[in-house]
Amino acid sequence: MKRSMINNILLFLFLLTTTSVFAQSDYEMVQSFKERYQKLSDGIKTAASLEDLDNISLEAENLRRDFSAKKAILDQSLYPENFISAFDNLNSSLELRRSDFTSITVLQTEVTALKTEVDLLNRRNTELINQITILESQRRKDAAAIEQLENLVADLRTTLIKRDQLIYAIVDSLTPKLAGDVSSMTQQDKEQVYSQVEKNNLLVSVKKSLRDNSRFLEVTSLKANDLGNVKQQNQNFVSMWNKIGPKLVDVYANKKDKTEELKEIDNLFSVWSNRIKKEAWESINEDFSLNNINLQNFNSGKEFVDVVTKFISDEIKNYGTKNKEESEKIYSIFSDGVWFKTISTEWMPYLLDNSLLAVEQKDAIEKKLAEWKSVVSPQNLTWLYAVIGLAVVFIIALIIILRKKKTTADIQPE
């Protein structure tokens, strides 16, 4: 009986002590719940993988278990939410974020496939460029080789465009991450972009593409229409790079070797753009050259005007000193075979549209061409002399008739 009483007293004291020790502020309990809940919400937003989300899901279950005994007070304190709806929201966010990662996984698989395809096209392009280089040297020797060359150029052009499109697709996979303001990106986000760019060899692919596109222009001679398409391709590529290039500079700010790589890409863009400008002049020169008119090299509108007018001036100067038939033949080939057939109809719109040549410069050349024509094939003036002769005869006849009439009139009154 006595022992039972002592036990009861001890139990009472224990309960009294524990009640005091475990007395807790409801406010602090609610705050603690809110803090842990907020951490989970933030964690969902910044999760980098499905594994992270799985861990957050476990944490959410722990939170629910830890606070389920306080559900009643949390229901009242989380207004306008309650205990159940708070966890429903958390689970919805988790599921939504999970779907993001599923999409990203699919995209990554696609990008890996794209990268493999880009590698294949890189090899194919190199082979084509080598074959074209060999055939280009035989161009004037073999008609079959010309046809083969044209087929290879068309093939190469197609694969270059296809490879560029694959690079666009890789870039598109990065765009969502680089859509916002890069300065507000966390270091973790930047590392993710960096790792994705590196994993897909993006910078290497872009450089390879730019080099191949420049090389393509070096080994081929294009028509104005083809060059217009190449220029459009260049503009598309530039616009794609402008979307991510400057942002990648920020992402790569701490990686010096990569910053150099980005600068190199900028230089390759300049090389390609300059190559396109140069290609027009080289192709025009090639058109003259194919017709055995050998002009000096020219790389700008001014040089083109200077070279062409100098050539014409020399031909005018030498007219008569060398074989006239040969001079006339050169004029005919230059004027009818090249200028009016190809340059004026095919190249001139491209040159004027792209501000490579001014209208005044075009007029200056055509004026010089007219001057050359007047020397080589002067106008036949025989008919003019005949008309003048006839006019003189008519006037003399008229004077004689008038004099005769006057003499007759003077005699009659007598």
Next chain:
Amino acid sequence: MAYLKIFLIFITTIVLLSCSSLKLTPAEFSWPIEAVLNIDNNGFVKEERNLVSFDTRALFLEETEDSSGYAGKTLHLIRNNEGFYFMTAAGFKNVYVFTVERNAFVLENKISVNETGLLNPAFNQRKLFIELIDDGKTFKLTSEGIEEGMQ
């Protein structure tokens, strides 16, 4: 005569009933948890959920005899089921019980809880009282005082 008396009592009862104010009962005013409010530079606090805001300077003047004693302090505020507001802060020796009048809190009771001042007070809403806990000690408070003494 007896009829006259009954008639007068009946009339008086009717008149008295018609003069008394309208009451909606029962009513429940309790907040589920206390509000812990930072006092701004002007001595004001603002409770966001229930949209209560007021000047605390007179309260600090009453408790500490220093109207600028609010600087850097937080005020603990809770409303019990009857509609009384309980206020205290770290360093206070008392819990203040207020009723509400037009644009004012009016002191209903001042409950002395700790002679040396509270260290880290917190109010909890309980069914029949407001629980004040501080430094491991618990007090059951009503608008009239400490209900069950110090535990």
